[in-house]
Amino acid sequence: MKKTLTTNQGVEVNDNQNSLTAGERGSVLLQDVHLIEKLAHFDRERIPERVVHAKGAGAHGYFQVYKSMAPYTKAKFLQNPDVKTPVLVRFSTVVGSRGSAESVRDPRGFAVKFYTEDGNYDLVGNNIPVFFIRDAIKFPDMIHSFKPAPDTNYPTSSSANSRFWDFISLSPESTHMIIWLFSDRGTIKSYRKMEGFGVNTYIWVNKMGRGIYVKYHWKPAAGIETIDRFESTRLAGEDPDCATRDLYDWIASGKEVEYELNVQLMEFEDENELEFDPLDATKTWPEDRYPLMPVGKMVLNKNPENYFAEIEQAAFCPASLIPGVEPSADKLLQGRLFSYADTHRHRLGPNYLQIPVNRPKVEVSNDQQDGYMTITPQFSGTANYEPNSLGGGLPKESGAPTYPGKPLQGVMVRKRIEKTNDFRQAGERYRSLSKIDQDHLVGNIADSLMHADMEIRKRMIRNLKSADAEMGERVEHSIKEMKA
Template identity: 50%
Template sequence: MNMKGKQLTTSWGAPVGDNQHSITAGSRGPTLIQDVHLLEKLAHFNRERVPERVVHAKGAGAHGYFEVTNDVTAYTKADFLSEVGKKTPLFVRFSTVAGENGSADSVRDPRGFAIKFYTEEGNYDLVGNNTPVFFIRDAIKFPDFIHTQKRHPRTHLKDPIAVWDFWSLSPESLHQVTILMSDRGIPATYRHMHGFGSHTFKWVNNDGDGVWIKYHFKTEQGIKNLSEEVGTKIAGENPDHHTQDLFHAIEKGDYPAWKLYVQIMPLEDANTYRFDPFDVTKVWSQKDYPLIEVGRMVLNRNPENYFAEVEQATFSPGTLVPGIDVSPDKMLQGRLFAYHDAHRYRVGANHQALPINRAKNEVHNYQRDGQMRFDNNGGASIYYEPNSFQGPTESPENKQAPYTVSGVANSVGYDHQDHYTQAGDLYRLLSEEERIRLVKNIVDAMSPVENDEIKLRQIGHFYRADSEYGTRIAEGLGFQVPQKA
């Protein structure tokens, strides 16, 4: 980049005469408060860090495109999926979940897999993980769960007692815990892992007919994982390994790609399927609902500025477009509020107007003012609705499709309480070598827990999923399998 001839200026555009020496009274000083350039530099420096994300703080991002490869217009009227061959620009952010912004990439943790599609009808965010399920299924438990993944308020250390106490008292976590402790718990890179929408969403076509769907992004690079030992070694030698790998792969033209598939469930099946299809701790069998190809995602351009593009990128599952609606999934319902609210706190009320988040089509609404409003703030246009002055109005054809609800308003759980079948099925799919590594990872992770009651309670969950699974972990921890298990 040719920087010759560019003049250094202050933030208000005035030329800077000296950027190497502050203004002082004589050669020894003291420094004078009249050096407004110095004051501006120090004041801005103190404010360079915005609050980091509470979760998914450490991440990497890239630009790319999505190309439709299969006709799915029978299922959705979403414009960016409207014809085979159509390409839509996008931005992706990958991340770890629990660690801080300076933490290591190669830790055992789920990976965030967030995509912003810049469609012609507004932005669409698909905010998922590299796992098809999650630890909990009701958003009211999310703050408590994340507290267990963070630091103890007294020691300021990670606390395995809190982790396993919570999981042992939340048996719905068992399926995700099994995935996390398996080989897939530490992806080799961001390029060598699948991505999932995890939640159930609803697609609606031009006739108003709907289906329930689940998203699956299958990596074209193949699945590659790290052992616990290699992951720990890399964490010490190069904590930014995944970030570095993604950047250099794209920089040298080795563009990572994923094929997108969906599972499609008729609306009426939700009332009869053997698992609650809106429970994010469960998967749908691909034998029951096979994968249907949709398109291909390619990442082909690195950010020019990490802060402006990756750090200030904001994603929410509530960023929707016509043809894609939500489901009654209780975890998803909570995220619809929490994610937008997190961005208003972290980045600001006008975060959607930042270049990385701005829609490619024109935005027309009655939202005004707020900190850092850096466009013309709506100018002199009408600022309320309804109005008599041809201000923007709603388009009824784009209302979310209705669905029937019933029941008594009450604090209740899901009707289905089977937390063990799918976790056991997953264990039995593993090879003997994979089972050995899974059990070792769990035993190593639980060994620091100096509370036998917590260990025995968790062993009981493993045993209920599969008797061999529970027995191996019990033996690894020096316990007999509990009689009640």
């Protein structure tokens, strides 16, 4: 770093303590370009925070596949066990603002950017394997119900209000997510000790053009650690940045954070044989039928040197795919393919992929030009279009074979999927929990739901009873006891 202080133009600054004035006590002069530059830049230091996942932490590292995945995918970073693919990971909470506490009940984001030789590949998921909704058209309404009220601006207070439960109770597909979220999986204090899931269904394609459905699972080497709602409340007051602090301090001490990537694979022919739609993001695939297959390990070993440049400006998008990985017809995923990149263009500008942390490690070559913050022009010369002859025909199409894809059929229609079965997996999840975890789940739901309006409580309890009669009755009884 240069030892002499300079302006952004590189001009040396001889006095950084006093503004340029008309005399010792006179008015400040507009010609003090150093003052104007400092204030103007300071006024613009903040960019719009993310609408969701605003509070987050991150780290750098690498991913290494165990053995070639060639039978399933042609993605190059999943072929050679000797290759370490650089990665950036961002962990986050979903609902809270940038200043919110990290221990509160909330899903956690688990986003991984692989800087592969094929280009950037983003795997953007959560720490819970399912989601509240199955169709992206409901996403704005869902988030509106979770965020502060438009009239009072009252926050959701860890979901304990009528607006949250009103939406949830009227969306039966959310019941499965609620069983996960209101268990102790919804309250954590360490990003090193939580699972990650791709949530959506993707398609792997091999060199022969054969496709197969895939779901992603991250398993922490340190194991899973959760906290109860009482510890969550304590930490929110005493150490609201507990998860960020834990991650940063661990890596700063010279230790590594490790996760194992596992996948579930499903043949296309199986999708109509199940009692639910496997492309429904509110459902999990049974592991006894589609077992987890270890794929590789991810190691995080480097903290960001500048949080804003490397983490706040990091942009992840499910549409950042590489050859060998394709999106499925998952209705939630289909909406995310557009929404994420569109958000980044709003937050960071149309050239957000030129920001170093988002820039691919491979050369980028196309005819897109100009716009805010153009840092690395994609072309030179007179031909900024394709096809062309004036530029030697460059850049030109690769000519690589395209994935044949799945055949599409049907009439254009707005229609809910047929096999919803919204309560079965929710009940199965409840019954799979230990007695202590069931007690915590019931108490957590009751503690939050008791603050909702009476009719909303009744509606939500009906949904819970539809998933498991005992669970619903216990929540109903607990609310009566808490209000007594």
